[in-house]
Amino acid sequence: MIDTHDRPVGDIVWDLYAYVLDRIGPVPTLIEWDxxxxxxxxxxxxADRAETVMLARSQAALSVA
Structure with a gap:
């Protein structure tokens, strides 16, 4: 993956973000534009999309526990 920091986050990156959150839980997140x-x-x-993904993954983890 190439991270150019000059356009909106792509869907594949949002999928990767959700995957990581499933494994490590909610963490501070930075969306960077250079x-x-x-x-x-x-x-x-x-920023709202990152928050939504993080909350959804957190709630999913709680419902499994």
Whole structure:
């Protein structure tokens, strides 16, 4: 995978993120933009998606326990 830090996170990366969260649990997450930084709406949407994935994986882990 190539991480260019200049566009929205791709679906394959979101899948990898969920996979990792299933194994290690919720952790602080940074979505990094180094170039072509978009407007606040896009940045907020990406942060919200990370939060949604993390919460979903956390709730799934709790329901199994």
């Amino acid at each position: 170039a072509n930084v978009p407007g606040w709406t896009t940045l907020k949407a990406q």
